Amino acid sequence: MVNQSLNSARITKLSQIDYEWLIQIALKLNLSNSIDYIYELVVFESAKMLHADRVSLFLIDTATNEIYTQLAMGLEGKEIRLPFGRGVAGTVAFTGQVINIEDATLDPRPVRNYYGYIAKTILAVPLKLNGSTIIGVVQALNKADGPFNERDERVLEILCSLAGVALERANSIHEKEALHEKIIYQAQHDLETGLPNRALLVEQLSTDLEEAKRRQQELAVLLIDLDRFKLINDSLGHEMGDTLLKQVAHRIKTSVRMNDLVTRLGGDEFMIVLSKIKNRQDVGKVAQNLLKAIQRPFYVDGAELFITGSIGISIYPGLGKTVNELMRQADNAMYRVKAQGKNNYQFFAEEMSSIEVRRLSLVTQLHKALEYEELMPFYQPQLNLQTGKLVGMEALLRWKHRELGRISPAEFIPLAEETGLIVPIGNWVLNEACKQAKKWQLAGYSPVRMSINVSAVQFTRNDFVSVVKEALHVSQVNPGCIELELTEGLLLQDIQGAAAKLKELKKLGVYIAIDDFGTGYSSLRYLKQLPIDTLKIDQSFIRDMRIHDPAKGKDKALVEAIIMLGHTLSMHIIAEGVELQEQLDFLRECKCEEIQGFIYCKPIPATDVEKFMAPGGEGEKLSASLLASPTAYAGEI
Ligand code: C2E
Ligand code: MG
Ligand code: MG
Numbered sequence: 001m002v003n004q005s006l007n008s009a010r011i012t013k014l015s016q017i018d019y020e021w022l023i024q025i026a027l028k029l030n031l032s033n034s035i036d037y038i039y040e041l042v043v044f045e046s047a048k049m050l051h052a053d054r055v056s057l058f059l060i061d062t063a064t065n066e067i068y069t070q071l072a073m074g075l076e077g078k079e080i081r082l083p084f085g086r087g088v089a090g091t092v093a094f095t096g097q098v099i100n101i102e103d104a105t106l107d108p109r110p111v112r113n114y115y116g117y118i119a120k121t122i123l124a125v126p127l128k129l130n131g132s133t134i135i136g137v138v139q140a141l142n143k144a145d146g147p148f149n150e151r152d153e154r155v156l157e158i159l160c161s162l163a164g165v166a167l168e169r170a171n172s173i174h175e176k177e178a179l180h181e182k183i184i185y186q187a188q189h190d191l192e193t194g195l196p197n198r199a200l201l202v203e204q205l206s207t208d209l210e211e212a213k214r215r216q217q218e219l220a221v222l223l224i225d226l227d228r229f230k231l232i233n234d235s236l237g238h239e240m241g242d243t244l245l246k247q248v249a250h251r252i253k254t255s256v257r258m259n260d261l262v263t264r265l266g267g268d269e270f271m272i273v274l275s276k277i278k279n280r281q282d283v284g285k286v287a288q289n290l291l292k293a294i295q296r297p298f299y300v301d302g303a304e305l306f307i308t309g310s311i312g313i314s315i316y317p318g319l320g321k322t323v324n325e326l327m328r329q330a331d332n333a334m335y336r337v338k339a340q341g342k343n344n345y346q347f348f349a350e351e352m353s354s355i356e357v358r359r360l361s362l363v364t365q366l367h368k369a370l371e372y373e374e375l376m377p378f379y380q381p382q383l384n385l386q387t388g389k390l391v392g393m394e395a396l397l398r399w400k401h402r403e404l405g406r407i408s409p410a411e412f413i414p415l416a417e418e419t420g421l422i423v424p425i426g427n428w429v430l431n432e433a434c435k436q437a438k439k440w441q442l443a444g445y446s447p448v449r450m451s452i453n454v455s456a457v458q459f460t461r462n463d464f465v466s467v468v469k470e471a472l473h474v475s476q477v478n479p480g481c482i483e484l485e486l487t488e489g490l491l492l493q494d495i496q497g498a499a500a501k502l503k504e505l506k507k508l509g510v511y512i513a514i515d516d517f518g519t520g521y522s523s524l525r526y527l528k529q530l531p532i533d534t535l536k537i538d539q540s541f542i543r544d545m546r547i548h549d550p551a552k553g554k555d556k557a558l559v560e561a562i563i564m565l566g567h568t569l570s571m572h573i574i575a576e577g578v579e580l581q582e583q584l585d586f587l588r589e590c591k592c593e594e595i596q597g598f599i600y601c602k603p604i605p606a607t608d609v610e611k612f613m614a615p616g617g618e619g620e621k622l623s624a625s626l627l628a629s630p631t632a633y634a635g636e637i
Helices: 016-031 035-050 087-095 150-188 198-215 229-236 238-255 280-295 323-339 354-369 409-419 422-442 464-475 488-493 495-507 539-543 550-568 581-589 606-613 618-626
Strands: 054-061 066-072 081-083 099-101 121-129 133-142 218-226 261-266 269-277 298-300 303-305 309-316 345-347 375-384 390-401 405-407 449-453 482-487 511-517 534-537 572-576 594-596
Touching: 016 035, 016 150, 035 054, 035 066, 035 133, 035 150, 054 087, 066 087, 066 133, 081 087, 087 099, 087 121, 087 133, 121 150, 133 150, 150 198, 198 218, 198 261, 198 269, 198 323, 218 280, 218 323, 229 238, 229 303, 229 422, 238 261, 238 269, 238 280, 238 298, 238 303, 269 280, 280 309, 280 345, 309 323, 323 345, 323 354, 323 409, 354 390, 354 409, 375 422, 375 606, 375 618, 390 409, 390 422, 390 594, 390 606, 409 422, 422 449, 422 464, 422 482, 422 606, 449 511, 464 495, 482 488, 488 495, 488 511, 495 511, 534 539, 534 550, 539 550, 539 572, 550 572, 550 581, 606 618
Parallel strands: 309 345, 390 449, 449 482, 482 511, 511 534, 534 572, 572 594
Antiparallel strands: 054 066, 054 133, 066 081, 099 121, 121 133, 218 269, 218 309, 261 269, 298 303, 375 390, 375 594, 390 405
């Protein structure tokens, strides 16, 4: 009998023993969900039932269009590969028909020499899933012992169909398990970096903490926040930012021990749990290694990027007893590092003063202020003392925290500067103020100048000119209406660099003012080298200026000198912090062009400015009354 195909109508009687045997196998298959066990059962049971020397199980490799031995008796550690459709097994895999060869030496098909074993008789039966999809072939070989008969074919066919059903079930269980595992994995991991996420961290840290308590061991929680990552992200784009984060994640992971838990909390924050630590010094060393690893240059898309990190550390047992406390303390310590210049690490310490604690909590809150829309620019009108007209306004940022209430810029601007947060925040103000100026122009208010504060941190960044350009472009505001306020200290640090940058800004058409003039170097000689349009006399001079107080006469003289010198340098002068009529009158007398101060108007929201600016509004009335009386102090100057 050569190459006989079975058809479903053919019925071969099996013996009672065969049936019992097959039922036994069916039960075993039914009990197992292990695919490997099913393969083993098919191969070894069929060898026994068919009295075969060798049995091989081939599977189809759809990627290479081959069949290969998944499991083969006598071929341990070796593999046979055949092209799909070639040889006996390959043909069965291709046609799905049983092949039973009585004498292989007479068969035209190439019959393989199985590593020295040359078969005489061969029986090959397809292995099908669902009774239809061929996934492989079970092939029995014999050297002598006579050909395989119909009973053998039937037995192997039944065995294969039982295995097919078992495999089908095992596969679906595996798929479900795999899917389940995938869902759990996704819920517990950050897919960008492959690191565990906050959810898994909290779960794992709780377990570790319980264990540390039970075994009286120490545990450390390290929070790493990359310094100025947002700037990289904003300036180079999110794709590069993401690639950088992946590389940072890898560096962090490879800088600690295998069983230390490295997680990503989101954004550029990573949290590491070191369990079973010996002492603080060891933790410090780990932190140092991490900082060093992060400092090494990264290569992203051909660009060399440098970044640093700030690490806050909390230790159990210490001040923190719960997962939340430990995480919060690490966070606090990290912000402390940021406030003290970044690129360092620090342990959370009890001795933090209440001022420091407030500062730290403000920094934490400030991170979220933009996102929570708690920030808003107010505008303070400026008055021309000669014409009585509202000529400009200064955008002054306000922060109203949802719980803490109003927080003064004098408190949060320095914090924002220390942490670098002033860059995104300042850029946001710049854009908002430009848009607002344009809105007022379009609404028909006579064009006024919009003064915008620029922090040193913003100004020194390479992209500052393009940030301004972009804000002008987006808002479509006339650049001649925009004035940038810078502080003198900043400009005098690197006068050449500042001069070059200011020139570029001037090319865009904007004006430049020196804010808080008189509080820094007070060096008009240096400032002469810079293209400056306006001097804003610091309010401390104005505040202390009491015309009738001889002790303050010096301030009066100084203010007068500043105004005169400014004029000789063709600069425009504005005095800040004017609260009293006598101050206003004095300034007017000294030919100070403009004033800004509570006497005229406090910083107010945009909608109130509109009422103030409207014809016949509060502004007009005020300026009329403020400038009504001629100065009585001319003689004293
Ligand atoms: P600054 O630029 O010198 O702003 C003037 C400050 O004087 C403002 O304080 C204003 O409210 C206050 N002021 C105006 N008139 C009077 C007055 O008659 N009497 C008194 N006592 N004060 C007056 P503010 O709004 O608290 O801002 C403080 C500082 O915070 C600003 O000083 C500026 O350096 C900074 N700042 C505010 N907004 C921003 C911003 O958007 N970006 C940057 N980089 N800094 C800002
Ligand atoms: Mg200012
Ligand atoms: Mg000022």
